[in-house]
Amino acid sequence: MLAHYYQEPDIQDIADYIGDSLGLAQQAATTDAQVIVFAGVHFMAETAKILNPDKLVLLPDLAAGCSLADSCPPEAFAAFKAQHPEHVVVSYINCTAEIKAMSDIICTSSNAVKLVNQIPAGQPIIFAPDRNLGRYVMQQTGRELLLWDGSCIVHETFSERKLVELKVANPTAEIIAHPECEPAVLQHADFIGSTTALLKHSQSSPKEAFIVVTEAGIIHQMEKAMPQKRFIPAPPLNQCACNECPHMRLNTLEKLYWAMRRRSPEITLPPHIQQAALKPIQKMLDMSKI
Numbered sequence: 605m606l607a608h609y610y611q612e613p614d615i616q617d618i619a620d621y622i623g624d625s626l627g628l629a630q631q632a633a634t635t636d637a638q639v640i641v642f643a644g645v646h647f648m649a650e651t652a653k654i655l656n657p658d659k660l661v662l663l664p665d666l667a668a669g670c671s672l673a674d675s676c677p678p679e680a681f682a683a684f685k686a687q688h689p690e691h692v693v694v695s696y697i698n699c700t701a702e703i704k705a706m707s708d709i710i711c712t713s714s715n716a717v718k719l720v721n722q723i724p725a726g727q728p729i730i731f732a733p734d735r736n737l738g739r740y741v742m743q744q745t746g747r748e749l750l751l752w753d754g755s756c757i758v759h760e761t762f763s764e765r766k767l768v769e770l771k772v773a774n775p776t777a778e779i780i781a782h783p784e785c786e787p788a789v790l791q792h793a794d795f796i797g798s799t800t801a802l803l804k805h806s807q808s809s810p811k812e813a814f815i816v817v818t819e820a821g822i823i824h825q826m827e828k829a830m831p832q833k834r835f836i837p838a839p840p841l842n843q844c845a846c847n848e849c850p851h852m853r854l855n856t857l858e859k860l861y862w863a864m865r866r867r868s869p870e871i872t873l874p875p876h877i878q879q880a881a882l883k884p885i886q887k888m889l890d891m892s893k894i
């Protein structure tokens with residue numbers, strides 16, 4: 605049972621492995637289990653299936669999608685790519701298998717900078733689908749990237765004004781943020797990284813309090829690992845639970861139980877998409893080791 609940090613705490617507590625998108629893909633690539641039940645969203649389970657075409661990959665709720673993946677429809681992306689034939693396509697793992705099949709390299713939030721840095725200077729690059737992660741990678745690498753205009757509904761919802769107010773009320777707290785957030789929010793961050801990087805940073809930092817600017821599920825692991833520290837979820841624009849991903853949260857303990865009991869719903873993909881999408885994922889796994 606593989607689970608992402610954005611799952612509800614009850615699910616996190618029973619997973620065999622819990623991690624960020626890269627860790628989950630690496631785990632899926634090496635497991636010898638014959639059945640993988642994925643407590644995460646569709647593109648993550650799809651990645652596990654692409655890496656394990658002969659295994660049964662289950663997702664408790666097939667409707668657990670991703671606004672970022674939805675913001676990059678395959679037909680529109682194919683037309684965009686055709687307009688820039690000289691570009692290498694680097695796609696964030698938060699995209700559909702069809703987009704992966706049209707990509708040269710897949711990346712995650714934890715290795716995007718490292719992978720783009722490995723592409724020879726002067727090689728034009730399309731970066732899809734997250735414009736915020738793309739802008740962050742541009743800033744970190746000094747490379748010009750042609751960005752697809754997609755974003756995540758959860759990370760775009762954080763309010764800069766409320767974040768600053770929270771910092772004023774908690775002046776010693778460190779602001780730690782995910783690179784899917786908008787630049788206006790990221791400019792206030794003391795540390796930027798993937799969910800695993802945020803967790804590790806909060807462990808190694810001498811600070812006692814953190815304002816966490818990402819989906820609130822990760823706070824469960826932070827509080828478990830560091831009960832003596834204080835973790836404050838960053839405020840969304842309204843008094844809603846918008847810092848919880850509505851797609852991730854479609855999975856419940858009950859649906860997970862029934863998925864394992866019934867061995868359904870299963871992830872299936874057309875073989876040609878599966879084969880084409882494997883290459884850029886494999887490339888990511890290989891480039892991550894360098």
Ligand code: 13P
Nearest residue numbers: 624625712713714798799
């Ligand atoms: P990471 O798992 O790379 O931290 O990305 C977070 C995310 O948005 C997953 O959907």
Ligand code: SF4
Nearest residue numbers: 670671672756758849
């Ligand atoms: Fe997609 Fe955002 Fe949810 Fe991650 S948090 S699964 S990027 S909608």
